[in-house]
Amino acid sequence: MGKRVLVVDDANFMRMIVKDTLMPNGFEIVGEATNGNEAVSKYNELKPDLVTMDITMKVKDGLEAAREILAADPNARIVMVTALGQEKMLLDAIALGVRDFVVKPFTKERIISAVEKALQ
Amino acid sequence: MVKINAKHVNPFVEAAMRVVTQITGIEVRRGHLSYKDKAEPSYGVSIIIGIYGYLTGQIVYSLDSNLAQRLVDKLLDGKSPQEKQIMFLDTLGEVANMITGNATSLLNQRKDQILNITTPAIAAGTNLSVHLVPKPALVLGLITQYGPIEISIAVEEKETLQETDSDEGLLSEA
Numbered sequence: 001m002g003k004r005v006l007v008v009d010d011a012n013f014m015r016m017i018v019k020d021t022l023m024p025n026g027f028e029i030v031g032e033a034t035n036g037n038e039a040v041s042k043y044n045e046l047k048p049d050l051v052t053m054d055i056t057m058k059v060k061d062g063l064e065a066a067r068e069i070l071a072a073d074p075n076a077r078i079v080m081v082t083a084l085g086q087e088k089m090l091l092d093a094i095a096l097g098v099r100d101f102v103v104k105p106f107t108k109e110r111i112i113s114a115v116e117k118a119l120q
Numbered sequence: 121m122v123k124i125n126a127k128h129v130n131p132f133v134e135a136a137m138r139v140v141t142q143i144t145g146i147e148v149r150r151g152h153l154s155y156k157d158k159a160e161p162s163y164g165v166s167i168i169i170g171i172y173g174y175l176t177g178q179i180v181y182s183l184d185s186n187l188a189q190r191l192v193d194k195l196l197d198g199k200s201p202q203e204k205q206i207m208f209l210d211t212l213g214e215v216a217n218m219i220t221g222n223a224t225s226l227l228n229q230r231k232d233q234i235l236n237i238t239t240p241a242i243a244a245g246t247n248l249s250v251h252l253v254p255k256p257a258l259v260l261g262l263i264t265q266y267g268p269i270e271i272s273i274a275v276e277e278k279e280t281l282q283e284t285d286s287d288e289g290l291l292s293e294a
Contacts, residue, residue: 010239011210011211011213011214011217012206012207012210012211013195013196013207013210013211013214014214016207056217056221056236056237056238056239057239058239082221083217083218083220083221083222083237084221084224084225084234084236084237085221085222085225086224086225086228086234086235087228088228088232088233088234089234092234103221103222103225104214104217104218104221105139105142105143105218
């Protein structure tokens with residue numbers, strides 16, 4: 001069975017792109033969330049193998065959600081998938097324990113590679 | 121005192137050209153640069169994104185409806201007309217989000233700080249009123265074979281980090 005992935009992004013379009021990229025490559029999309037609160041709650045409920053996480057979202061942003069998930073489960077595997085690619089943001093995310101940082105727009109190869117590497 | 125600097129424009133030009141061409145294959149050319157007292161959109165589809173950090177303000181993307189439809193058709197290739205209609209605004213908002221996010225990376229030369237952006241406020245149609253922060257804007261025209269894109273950049277430099285109200289610059293139905 002494929003690794004179980006939770007896709008977090010406030011844009012339906014981007015969730016669709018991530019799903020359409022990962023599913024044909026053997027990953028199972030077990031859930032979707034549209035903001036950081038939903039992401040934390042669905043992570044606790046679904047216990048996915050990996051989370052793809054947007055940063056800019058209403059209610060609670062992706063960095064805060066990642067911080068909460070990693071505080072509760074330091075082994076959580078999170079890949080940030082965001083339009084924001086500033087150096088400090090990347091370093092802050094890696095310091096949190098995030099496994100990789102994919103900047104939008106991305107190629108299919110880039111996100112598959114990031115997810116596979118994070119799951120190793 | 122509002123200070124608009126032309127150096128803030130180039131990252132948006134570069135990001136818009138790169139993002140639109142990469143994700144849709146549509147070629148984008150640089151058009152005219154002008155000035156407006158307020159970042160009011162000129163075309164049928166409008167997307168507003170706030171910026172906060174050492175720069176604060178808003179970016180208003182305005183594009184021709186025909187071009188908006190072409191972008192969505194290309195990005196949602198293979199989806200049904202109904203799905204395209206449902207995801208129309210969401211998809212355009214994400215394109216603007218990618219352009220703005222990429223531009224902030226190009227803008228941010230200060231390695232010790234982060235420049236943040238708000239989620240996009242999006243609207244399409246003629247029966248709209250647009251509520252904008254009353255700041256002057258540098259307006260950049262971009263040209264595609266399917267119609268124009270206008271990017272109005274109304275940002276000012278701050279001496280210290282300061283967050284703006286993320287509800288600034290809202291679109292609503294009239």
